[in-house]
Amino acid sequence: MPDDLISGAALALLAVSFLVGIVVGLTGMGGGALMTPALVFLGIPPTAAVANDLVAAAINKSVGAAVHARSGSPDWRLARLLMLGSVPFAFAGAFVVDAVGSVEQREAFLRLAIGVALLLAASTYTLRIYGTVFHHWGRGEEGEVKVRVAATIAVGAVGGLLVGLTSVGSGSIIMVSLLLLHPALAARRLVGTDLVQAVPLVLSAAVSHVIVSGITWAVLIPLVLGGTPGTFVGARLAAWVPGTAIRRGIVIVLTLTGLSLLKVPPMVVGATGAALLVLGPLAWAVLRRAHGLPAFTPHRGDPDLGDLPGPRDPHERTPR
Secondary structure (H helix, E strand, O other), rough: OOOHHHHHHHHHHHHHHHHHHHHHHHHHHOOHHHHHHHHOOOOOHHHHHHHHHHHHHHHHHHHHHHHHHHHHOOHHHHOOOOOHHHHHHHHHHHHHHHHOHHHHHHHHHHHHHHHHHHHOOOHHHHHHHHHHHOOOOOOOOOOOOOOHHHHHHHHHHHHHHHHHHOOOOOOOHHHHHEEEEEOOOHHHHHHHHHHHHHHHHHHHHHHHHHHHHHHHHHHHHHHHHHHHHHHHHHHOOOOOOHHHHHHHHHHHHHHHHHHOOOOOOOOHHHHHHHHHHHHHHHHHHHHHHHOOOOOOOOOOOOOOOOOOOOOOOOHHHOOO
């Protein structure tokens, strides 16, 4: 194993995990939505990519959740309801994949599932930006919110299964669903709730994947060693780097990566990327004008500058 950890492949993993960590630190975007497809494109089998990314996430999330638990920011009612739905479904994820069929069928199924999850993550991330900028989601007070019990459990179940299958969704899709269900929830409580519920969710998914697929130490160790300092650096750069451009870039990357994993023809993927790159800013400018904001020049304090719900402490920035 020591030779595996100093190989070119391990160094590539270390570099990629460091870069992904920087993006997570800059934006608060879910690491699983970025790291899992990156591992697949590096040639890691999807089953191993999901399993090792989940184990690394379980390690990283525990730190952020501990910080939020001590500060008292989570809404424990919401967290418990989410866990009720998410933990059993997340644990089932690896066994669902294992029941698909042969190794080739499992890998093909996971590529398809990851592609769909990335398109969902891109859509929900766009919705999160839209709701925060134009409808002030996550800008409520620290008081009590009315909890929608059945809907919250259902969100946990769907998000848990998605994470259990692909490692994508606990910090992107679940967080946006929480915003939709409870738009008055303060950003600090939203992030704390998401991180606290994500720990047992990701642990459950990681345990089942370890049981089914095992751990590849030559993949896991670079993920942990590269991702943590990358997140720290990204968090420190967040004050100087324009968050708007990065977030739009992430949406484009997630969309194109998802389409590629779904085996959409390259010409269609390229045309989609060009359309998003050119027409996306124009559509956003039209939305800003429709809501009485400057089309292309955000004013000071405008949420479009990057002030989305999300922590600034690098140790807290671990949603998937």
